Amino acid sequence: MDQDLNGRHALVTGGGTGIGLAIAQMLAARGAKVTITGRRGAVLEEAAAANPGLFPLVMDVADEASVVQGVADAIAARGPVTICVANAGIAEGKSMGKMDLAFWRNMMAINLDGAYLTVRECLGGMLAESWGRTIFVASIAGLKGLKGAPAYSASKHGMIGLMRGLSEEYMGSDLTFNALCPGYVDTDIVTRNTQSIADRAGIDPEQARQMMVKTNRHKRLITSDEVAAMAALLVGPNSGSLNGQTYEIAGGQM
Template identity: 60%
Template sequence: MELAGKHALVTGGGTGIGLAIARALAEAGVLVTITGRRQAVLDAVAAEVEGLFGLAMDVRDEADVIATFQRAVAARGPIQICIANAGIAEGRALHKTDLAFWRDIMATNLDGTFLTLREALRSMRRTDWGRVIAVSSVAGLRGLQGASCYTASKHGVVGLIRALSEDYLGRPYTFNALCPAYVDTEIVTRNTASISERAGVSAADAREMMTSANRHKRLIAPAEVAAAAMWLVSPGAESVNGQAIEIAGGMM
């Protein structure tokens, strides 16, 4: 399947994993709408990469998601590649968790994925081909210590993908989740400070804790996750559907 000229939408596309996937798609000739909360960040990236178009959007806001998808489709046609990547990663002991924290994690990671996939399908279903990828986490497949809310949200993402793959079985659309371990992005940088404070260790030790949690003892590069996404949208991956693909440096 020729990717050039197709329209992709990548949430959280201004930084980290989302940006790496958006760049890879644009290099393949795909027209890529990237979304995020900060228009200035999106504009700066779009100015550097041909084929990227930035639209500010908050995945937690249903009206905003609907309106932004409508603008994207009106400008560049139906969305045939959807990358639901926007998310937050924060840990907190459950007995110290208030409802506001729980709801913020769920609103971003799970509600945001639901709204993104729903709106993408509105136009994708009118076409003869589509690829949907949600960026979950290894925490979507097992428990992550100290991050019960995050773990629950990412399990929900994997469940949503698996259910959609069944709903559309035999049709020309696939639904898969990518489940990376710790990736060298701004999230790791932010979590370094959080872990350092909560655990009472140095920033270097906090970063090493995340690095050591990966089986191959290094942080994963965003480009490695992007490579997996590009495989899923490329010829030969048509029968890969309903999968939660670990990118974690080894068997877990």
């Protein structure tokens, strides 16, 4: 693979597993120094041990002080962040009637506030370098909403709104902002949700898994590498005109 990102510093939140790790590995393979963040140090260390281009950093995106200090530490170690991937998030369904304010606020704190804080802290380096690529890992739930998951859908809609606002704010510069909107991806989140759906619906786990599989238009789970392949286009040498867009990765038209 071309080393077209040689010398770039990328930061990927939730970079120890799943989509985040796949994107981080892609960036490292192209020459970037990649800071991967998350709340579980052991998971990050394991991912970094398998790839010398990854650098682990324990950071909680829902905690402003943690993000401010974490990004500052990453910049001190590896220079300005010019590729920011706001990937960290949670996915949990709960109907409106069963949702309390604590559930709502936790969803927003991690999925939306976390993206805002991460990008805010990375933006200065992009402006100083006059080049930057920001990718928000959203969801098809950010475009059409998911039944039984209004809080999750709202958080991803908010993320896309943030992306679109930033793309307009920095229009004309060499900073771009885009969102990936995958369907159900074969990650730990789907594994956890399988049991949750089974419990709520009173069905067995395999039936619950098939409910998610059938939501994807091509009737299979998406791989993390398929999402990373789209991310690769958004940071590549000819990506300057890819800006303010949502990219559906759902196996067909939604």
